Amino acid sequence: MMSTPIEMITTDKEPLASDDAALQAAGFYWRERDGVRALICAPLERDGFTNAFSTRLGGVSPMPDQALNLAGFNEDDSANIYENRRRFLKLFDDDWVLTGCWQVHGIDVRVVHSEAEAKPKPGVPGDDEYCDALVSNTPKVLLTVKTADCVPVLIGDHVTRSFAAVHAGWRGTSSSIVKRAIEKLQSEFGARAKDIRAAIGPAANACCYEVGSEVISVFKERFTQANKLLTTTREAHARIDLHQANRDQLIDSGISSDRIHIAPLCTMDRNDLFFSYRREKQKLGRVGRLMSVIGTR
Ligand SMILES: [Zn+2]
Numbered sequence: 001m002m003s004t005p006i007e008m009i010t011t012d013k014e015p016l017a018s019d020d021a022a023l024q025a026a027g028f029y030w031r032e033r034d035g036v037r038a039l040i041c042a043p044l045e046r047d048g049f050t051n052a053f054s055t056r057l058g059g060v061s062p063m064p065d066q067a068l069n070l071a072g073f074n075e076d077d078s079a080n081i082y083e084n085r086r087r088f089l090k091l092f093d094d095d096w097v098l099t100g101c102w103q104v105h106g107i108d109v110r111v112v113h114s115e116a117e118a119k120p121k122p123g124v125p126g127d128d129e130y131c132d133a134l135v136s137n138t139p140k141v142l143l144t145v146k147t148a149d150c151v152p153v154l155i156g157d158h159v160t161r162s163f164a165a166v167h168a169g170w171r172g173t174s175s176s177i178v179k180r181a182i183e184k185l186q187s188e189f190g191a192r193a194k195d196i197r198a199a200i201g202p203a204a205n206a207c208c209y210e211v212g213s214e215v216i217s218v219f220k221e222r223f224t225q226a227n228k229l230l231t232t233t234r235e236a237h238a239r240i241d242l243h244q245a246n247r248d249q250l251i252d253s254g255i256s257s258d259r260i261h262i263a264p265l266c267t268m269d270r271n272d273l274f275f276s277y278r279r280e281k282q283k284l285g286r287v288g289r290l291m292s293v294i295g296t297r
Pocket of ligand 1: 204206207208209214266267268269
């Protein structure tokens with residue numbers, strides 16, 4: 001099995017002292033180059049998977065400034081997004097092909113069979129296929145999902161070297177999209193649950209993410225254990241724990257709990273580090289997108 005040494009990062013910013021112990025305990029560390037910072041899941045990296053959850057730091061987008069907006073072509077200049085992606089990719093060695101989807105809060109899982117399939121169509125900004133999860137076993141392809149509060153989940157199986165990236169907002173989570181991605185890893189690549197590891201990235205967490213009666217009833221209809229995900233806040237409102245919901249689904253799929261790593265960071269609390277749709281959309285009219293990526297060499 002391939003073993004990648006963990007990189008020690010020197011940073012020119014204030015270290016996030018209060019977070020660092022919790023991050024490390026959860027299996028994550030910061031990587032930073034030229035002001036671009038991302039969160040890496042160390043056990044997933046040791047399993048042979050290049051992976052990262054981006055932050056808003058180190059880019060060129062006016063959101064409000066020096067923001068690393070990695071998608072959302074209707075809300076930012078494409079030149080900014082491409083420059084930000086170029087900077088983001090410098091965090092990784094080697095050349096990578098980024099591939100993603102036009103995300104629609106649906107349940108489709110796209111299979112990327114080759115580098116040719118991963119390459120963007122010439123002249124098309126963004127992604128032209130609709131899906132909310134991707135799976136592949138092609139080296140040098142970075143599967144991507146874009147989020148700003150929704151839950152990004154990166155999954156890797158070190159035996160078949162297949163991997164997945166999942167976008168799980170409340171709709172995707174309520175449709176168990178993470179289980180669908182794992183089923184696809186199993187049917188396409190023969191992955192086995194016991195070999196799979198998953199990293200759940202920064203998202204709007206149970207501390208902040210309040211939903212209304214529509215979301216509450218969907219979860220109560222679909223999950224017998226929904227009550228433990230919900231904390232009532234006021235009439236017909238509750239905060240929902242989508243990190244926990246996705247963890248539960250991974251465990252249902254047979255993934256061992258010690259192979260599930262949850263970044264202990266909330267995008268709404270840490271709006272200094274992450275884009276947050278809830279915090280920024282109303283205030284500024286537009287919001288940048290974080291990108292979560294996974295691939296193998
Ligand atoms: Zn929070």
